[in-house]
Amino acid sequence: MPDYIKITETPSNHDNLEQLDAESILVKMNEEDQKVASAVADAIPQISLLVDGLVPRFLKGGRLFYIGAGTSGRLGILDASEIPPTYGLPHDRVIGIMAGGDIAIRKSVEHAEDDTKQAWKDLLAFDINTDDTVVGIAASGTTPYVLGGIEDARKHGILTAGITNNPGSPLAQLAEIPIEINVGPEFVTGSTRMKSGTSQKLALNMISTALMIRIGRVKGNKMVNMQLSNNKLVDRGTRYVMEGLNMNYEEARAALKEHGSVKKAIEANTK
Template sequence: MKRVTEQESKYKDIDKMSVIEVLKGINEEDKLVPLAVEKALPQIEKLATAVAERMKNGGRLFYIGAGTSGRLGVVDASECPPTFGVPFDWVVGIIAGGDSAIRKAVEFAEDDEKQAWIDLQEYDINEKDSLVGLAASGTTPYVVGGLEEARKHGVLTGCIICNEGGPVVAVSDYPVEVVVGPEFLTGSTRMKSGTAQKLVLNMLSTTVMIQLGRVKGNKMVDMQLTNHKLVDRGTHMVMEELNIGEEQAAELLSKYGSVRKAVEASR
């Protein structure tokens, strides 16, 4: 297949450019990313709606990917518990090569099309769950194989890629294709493609959590209070909701452990 992510950069002799020329070139390419994401909004809507329905019925959300894509999935999954107060195993990110690959690339890990399903067995993935494959190229064997096997077992499948069509789309119930074009640095998909995937992941997990009732108004009422900044933020949320002073709000927050519980207990 023709992979846009591998096409040659339109910028020539990058190594001869001045620093500001390099920066301007990267910035010009980055401007294209949100426009490409906007075109994919109908696809993102379908995926987010379907995933939320599964999760309302006890399902979980899994991400699989290799390299930059895998790391982005791990980041998004790891941020859901502190942001939305959900159990750590509601959203799970798995990277080809295991957790050590988050920091150091594992050679040829992405080329094993059977390993993703093996990795998923550790979590007893089942037909209630959803699996989203992350692959800029849309061809990564680790991701293709994982989605294909998951689909056979009744798992809802989706993908976030930066090409049109391809093997990953063929095994996805809900594909999201964000075509951002050739990279500034030829083939460096950690750049525009990675940015696009991060934007879509932000949209997906946030929209799903809103559908699951994990947001009230525009506030993260279930966030984990893991540092002074978040405690202070939570205190001011309670003050605003109950129209009370800071000291009283802080006491309630300390007693009940979350904004939601503090507010509900005081009404």
């Protein structure tokens, strides 16, 4: 028996779910979901430690890696994939890796998460080094793929963190910075894509957003480095330039087009 309680596997607070009507199911799910934000709040001190460790490494050219399997792996890939369009960084600065490779994003790859050596092999493909940071994500805190990757990363002097929903789990004990988010039993027993997955998404939002703010990719409260990849974003960027430079819409749009980003447009016109 483990020396910790596997909260993610404990029975739901609700039973006889199949006897409920749709509205009752949704109300009870929502009652459980309301517990997630406070559980994440309890983990803020540890998330802060991670961000503080990340910033100097990132400014030296280091990268942030997420490793996970199943839902946890997909959430890491989602967070990483949103950094380039939102903050204008290259795709190789925040990288999501999951057990089973890219095919596992859409389809389950049997036993991929059971290989304790594969995560480190996957990281080595990116020439990982001590300027980098590895965050393992596993609701259970027992996923072999994640544990092996975190263990090998620590052996090589790389900063590691572990996001888990089972306090005291192997991942929490192994990672240099344990981020333990106790959301309680899932609405459907053991279905960690629910509250556990939601808590992981919130934590990842906090990690990457705080990092981007601290390294200067946000001005005031604006995404001044976002990629202008569609009409909606060009319009948003134009309005940011209007506000920053007290220009009319046409002038701001021309400045944005000339300089290619909100930040560059504002900087070029405030010297």
